[in-house]
Amino acid sequence: MANSVATTNALQLAEFTLEGGQVLNATTVKNYICPDATQQEILYFLELCKAQGLNPFIRDAYLVKYGSQSAQIIIGKDVFIKKAYASGVLRYMKAGIVVADKDRKIIEREGTIKLDDEVLLGGWCEVSRTDREFPIHHTVNYKEYEGKKKDGTPNSMWASKPCTMIRKVAQSQCLREAFPDELRGLYQEEEMQIEKKLPEKPLEPGMASPQQKNKIMALAAQKKLFSFEDKDITELEKFCDSNGYNLKELKFEEVDEIIALLDKYEPVQDVEYQEVKEDDQQLEGQQSLL
Structure with a gap:
């Protein structure tokens, strides 16, 4: 009972107003972002958004929960890059894929172009800061991050865009290593086992969720x-x-x-009408009754 009261009080204190003027609190999270989240999960989400200056209504952050699993906090696309640029010390960032050609030669290629006879091995990213002498170079193994469905096959995003997905994983991890103060504890969709594509359309508090x-x-x-x-x-x-x-x-x-x-509401049922044809003698008899 005491824990429940403490959580309720903490939720009230966690309420804050976003830059756009929207109020982010337990009610708005429950109504618009994740109806099935527990109070503890909502509290952590609110505190993270407040600390990191994230606006979930413009899809900076998501609180996602599937069935009885614990809710997951996922950071929206481009947030990492925006925070890196906002730091004022980003010199450059480049990223790409790691492939093996037909001769088993390993190649780090910028971008996401893979030839048909090449094998996708992973992704890479390099980030340089103006206040550091050497850049940070990071690589990730494709097999460790490939998103899969329950039957073990790649989910739709990883099946259709494997190069793009693994490049983003490498980019997220390298940026987090290069900017620990700005990105500590934040994870993007590509790093998580999410089967469904997250919505990108902004939310409007007050309107239907x-x-x-x-x-x-x-x-x-x-x-x-x-x-x-x-x-x-x-x-x-x-x-x-x-x-x-x-x-x-x-x-x-x-x-x-x-x-x-x-x-x-009861839908109007379609009724088939069949024309009744009457012979002249029947018609005359009916008319005589009028």
Whole structure:
């Protein structure tokens, strides 16, 4: 009980205002970033964002949780490079891939171009600071970082862009080594075993969250107002408009109202009408009754 109270108080103290004016607190994290996170996980996320000046609403940081696993904090793309430049002491950075050619000669190549007959071995990065005499050079082994699915096969990102992914791993690790004060404890998507691509669209506090939108779409699909195949939201927009809501400008507090309306909605069933043909004698008999 005492631990719970202490955590609650700590969460209240961890609240802070971002540069964009948004307030980052336990409620906004729960509503917009990671609904399944525990209080302890939210507290750590808040403290890290505060200490590192990260704005999760513009995707500087993610709090990701799958099932019963502990939540993971993942830093958004380009944050490492932005912090390195902001330090004022970055002289240069270059990165690429490590390959073996057909003669088993190992080559460090800048960029991500690999020939068809070459074997991808890893990635490399070099960072130089103006306040240090020698640059930091770092290499990583591809097999140690390849992201895999539960069945052991590469996940979609590593299967389609292996050179890009391993180069980013080398870049992240080298920058973290070169700028420990700025990047200590921060890890990017490519270094973590994340199967799904993280969203990049900024979040808008006060508006419907991604989780809420997904719930609306799923229910609308059951009611034949939306199809996940063609992504056509026309009928769902009409439904919302007819009830006084703007689907694209839906507020957070309006979502439950829309879901309640969708629950009650019954799709119009298509009815096939068959034309009944009557002979002239039947028609005359009916007309005589009028």
